Amino acid sequence: MLPNRYQNLNRIQQLDPVTDHSQIYYLMSGYEFSWEMQRSLEVALMRTYCVPSISKLLDQTKEFHQRPQKRYDDTSILLVEIVKWGYESDRGQQALQRMNAIHGRFKIDNADFLYVLSTFIYDPIDWNANFGWRLMCEQEKLASFYFWREVGKRMHIENIPETYAEFEHYKLDYEKENFRYSDTNRRIGESTLALFLSWFPWWMRQPLKPIIYALLDETMLDAFGFQHPSPWLRSVMVKILKFRAKFIHWLPPRTQTNFYIDSPIRSYPNGYEIANVGSEVGF
Structure with a gap:
C-alpha cells in the first residue's frame, strides 16, 4: 500500500463532524468514495421507489417514462451541486432553490421527504460497510448525517431527528411500514432499470438485468415485483465488488475530484x- 493512501482519512479525522461536516462530506464524495457514493445513491433512489405513495407521484409526472436520462441527470446535478460547492455557496443555494421550486408544485408528505433524505445518509454507509475499499470512520458517518440534516432543513423538511441513531431507526421503521408492491413501483422500477441498461451496448443489456437485480435486497425486489436472482449470482456479485475494493485499496489517492458534474453530462452536452x-x- 502506498504511504500516502490514507492522507485524506488522516485529514478527515482531524475535523469536527458537526462544524466541519460540509468539508468532510466533500472529501468523501469527491475523493475517497466517489464511485461508491454514486452507485449507492443510485440504489438509494431506487429504494425510495419501493414506496407506493412516492412511486405514484413519480409515475404521474411521466418523467421516468418519457425522459429517464434527463430526469436522472437533473436529480444528480442538483444534488451534486449542493455537495460539491456546499449548501451555503451561491451554486448550492441556487440548486436548493431550484429543487424546492420543483417539489413545491406537488403535495408531498413530510414523512416521505424524511425517508428520501434518510436514504442519502444510510445507504452509502451500508454500501461502504459491504464494499468499501476502507471502512468509513466515525467522523464520516456523522458528517453524512449532519450534512444532509442541514440540507433537509433548507428543503423545509420538518421533524428531522436530532441524532444519527434516531434517524436510522426512523428509516428502518418507515421501510417496514411502507414497503409493499404496487403497479406504480413496478413501472418506475422498470423505467429506471431500462435507463441503467441503456448505458451499455445492446447485446449486454439482457444478461445484465439479473446482475442489477442481484444488487437489490429482497424487500426491494418484492416491492418492485422483480424476479429474485439466484444465490449463486448474488455471491458472485459480492465477490466481484469486494475484489474491486481490495484493488482500489492499493491505488494512490485521487488528486482531483470525481463528482458527477466533473464529467460531460448526457442530457447537457453544452453545459447547463x-x-x-x-x-x-x-421530477
Whole structure:
C-alpha cells in the first residue's frame, strides 16, 4: 500500500463532524468514495421507489417514462451541486432553490421527504460497510448525517431527528411500514432499470438485468415485483465488488475530484444553468 493512501482519512479525522461536516462530506464524495457514493445513491433512489405513495407521484409526472436520462441527470446535478460547492455557496443555494421550486408544485408528505433524505445518509454507509475499499470512520458517518440534516432543513423538511441513531431507526421503521408492491413501483422500477441498461451496448443489456437485480435486497425486489436472482449470482456479485475494493485499496489517492458534474453530462452536452435544470412538470 502506498504511504500516502490514507492522507485524506488522516485529514478527515482531524475535523469536527458537526462544524466541519460540509468539508468532510466533500472529501468523501469527491475523493475517497466517489464511485461508491454514486452507485449507492443510485440504489438509494431506487429504494425510495419501493414506496407506493412516492412511486405514484413519480409515475404521474411521466418523467421516468418519457425522459429517464434527463430526469436522472437533473436529480444528480442538483444534488451534486449542493455537495460539491456546499449548501451555503451561491451554486448550492441556487440548486436548493431550484429543487424546492420543483417539489413545491406537488403535495408531498413530510414523512416521505424524511425517508428520501434518510436514504442519502444510510445507504452509502451500508454500501461502504459491504464494499468499501476502507471502512468509513466515525467522523464520516456523522458528517453524512449532519450534512444532509442541514440540507433537509433548507428543503423545509420538518421533524428531522436530532441524532444519527434516531434517524436510522426512523428509516428502518418507515421501510417496514411502507414497503409493499404496487403497479406504480413496478413501472418506475422498470423505467429506471431500462435507463441503467441503456448505458451499455445492446447485446449486454439482457444478461445484465439479473446482475442489477442481484444488487437489490429482497424487500426491494418484492416491492418492485422483480424476479429474485439466484444465490449463486448474488455471491458472485459480492465477490466481484469486494475484489474491486481490495484493488482500489492499493491505488494512490485521487488528486482531483470525481463528482458527477466533473464529467460531460448526457442530457447537457453544452453545459447547463442551474435555473434551467429539471422539468417544468416536476421530477
